[in-house]
Amino acid sequence: MADQTFQNVVNGELVAAASGATYDVEDPTTGEVYAAAPLSDAEDVDRAYAAADRAFETWGETTPQERMTALLGIADALDRRSEEFVRVESRDTGKPLGLTATEELPVGVDHFRFFAGAARLLEGKSAGEYMADHTSWIRREPIGVIGQVTPWNYPLMMMIWKIAPALAAGNTIVLKPSDTTPATSVLLAELAQEFLPPGVLNVVCGDRDTGRRLVEHPTPQMVSITGSVRAGMEVAGAAAADLKKVHLELGGxxxxxxxxxxxxxxxxxxxxxxxxxxxxxxxxxxxxxxxAPGVHDEFVAALTEAARGTRTGLPDDEDVLYGALNNADQLARVSGMVDRLPDHATLQTGGARQGERGYFYEPTVVSGLRQDDEQVQTEIFGPVITVQRFSDEAEALRWANGTKYGLSSSVWTADHARALRMSKRLDFGVVWINTHIPFVSEMPHGGFKHSGYGKDLSAYSLEDYTRVKHVMSYHGE
Structure with a gap:
């Protein structure tokens, strides 16, 4: 039974779906329904895009200073209400409260503040006479109305990654959050209305059909999605029919x-x-x-010990590193990948659902896998770490690059020359050396191959949400 109902945010107002239809939202720690969200249809998407289109007429003309002020206002308000956002995000996703408060909210606030400043530092070639009696210069302009789709693994963070650069560049937005995690997206859009004109940021909730309507709609000039490879391919195909610009951050x-x-x-x-x-x-x-073979057994033993010391559990347990998987389908996916391990693989620890309530899964380590195994080639997207033994640097590089993904990677070595060789040859958008997973606002994140194209974070992301115009003036006699 739903104890609360979310609404869409369209043209600065909280509104239900035009049809009045809703769908259930589950708490992943229990598997029980805790909320209802609008099941938006074509009419709702039309209304949101109409609002964004009208708003662009004025928001697209604002100065960088005005956009900076708005983003700083959103950042400060999010910072003030961080405890509320932590609770809402945790309820929607099952994330630990403590880690969400320390690892996600402050970072999200920082991203807003970074793009607030970056709005005033767009760069282009200097004006000059590249032809006699003619002066040329570059204008960077907002693209217009942007359609965006965010995933369920980091619903608040991924929304910030999308809306902050798009707003900083002067665009207006219609965003659809994942159907399983709409809560903080609606709450952030509601908060932002204090600082943005009506229609600049709109959120419509719904299912896959809603997302398809959002992507295929004729109004947006660009669509951006963070999601699976399958979803990215569908979006790219739909956008191609209308020659929309596409920004994709997909699997890894x-x-x-x-x-x-x-x-x-x-x-x-x-x-x-x-x-x-x-x-x-x-x-x-x-x-x-x-x-590497020289440390393989020692590493597997150390990793297995670390896994056994890792805890999963309820959000208010201060000793857990992670919470529940997001939904029943994801639990089934992770369980299936482990259940189908080949005979030559060894399950070192874990490999089972934890408890009978909610979608918890044990920290798992699998060794002995081969390069062509499903568990090596396919994104599991769960708490399962696989280990392979390579023979030499060449084989390590070949195996590392030997998947369809190209998002991120890391190298662990004391040899500086080797680290540089690997960082050059690894076919991934991010390479970490002796660390893995830190992000900073100033550096780009984005992949190659089936991991998509376009960048999140950094000035490169801001540029992705702009178009380049050449202006030439004749001044001869």
Whole structure:
């Protein structure tokens, strides 16, 4: 039974779906319904895009200083209400309260503040006479109305990654959150109305059909999605029919390459944390480890010990590293991947659902896998770390690059030259050396191959939400 009802945010107002239809939202720690959200249809998407289109006429003309002020206002308000957002995010996702408060909310506030400043520092070629009697210069302009779709693994953070650069560049937005995690998206959009004109930021809740309508709608000039490879391909195909610009941050299968001169104990502890954080529901999670033969057995033992010392449980338990998987389908997916392990693989620890209530899964380590195994080639998106033994650097590199993904990777070694060689040759948008998973606002995040294209964070993300115009003036006699 739902004890609260979310609403859409359209043209600065909280509104129900035009049809009055809703769907159930579950608490992943119990599997029980706790809220209802609007099941938006074509009419709701039309209204949201109409509002964004009208708002762009004025928001697109604002100065960088005005947009900066608005984003700083949102950041300060989010900071003041951080405890409320932590509670709401935790209820929607099952995340630990403590880690959400320390690892997500402050970072999200910082992202808003970064893009507030970046709005005033857009760059282009200097004006000049590239042809006699003609002066040319570059204008960077907002694209217009943007359609955005966010995932369920980091609903608040991924919303910030999308809306902050888009708003900083002068665009207006219609955003659809995942159907399983609408709560903080609606709450943040509601908060933002104090600082933005009506229609600049709109949120419509709904299912996959709602998202399809949002992408296929003729109004947006660009669509941006963070999600699965399948979803990204569908979005790219739909956008191509209307020649929309597309920004995709999709799946990952990060290789974590541990050489025999690495600090094994430190690496195992750090990789366990980076692999199990958020229940491994992270496209950059450290869940595919390649280990040199000289330290393989020692590393597997250390990683297994770290896994056994990792706890999952309820959000208010201060000793847990991660909470429940997001939904029943995801629990079934993770369970199925482990249940289908080939005979040559060894389950070192874990490998089962934890408890009978909610969607909890044990921290799991699997060794002995081969490069063509399903569990190596396919994103599991759960608290499962696999380990492979490589023979030499060439094989490590070949295996690391040997998947369809290209989002992130890491190298663990004391050899500086080797680290530089690997960082050059790894075909991934992010390479960490002797660490895994930290992000900063100033540096870009985005992948290659089936992990998509376009950048989140940094000035590169801001540029993605702009268009470049060449202006030339003749001044001859």
């Amino acid at each position: 299968k990060a290789p974590v390459v541990v050489f025999d001169d690495a600090d094994v104990e430190r690496a195992a502890a750090a990789i366990a944390e980076a692999g199990y954080f958020n229940a491994g529901q992270d496209c950059t999670a450290a869940t595919r480890v390649l280990v």
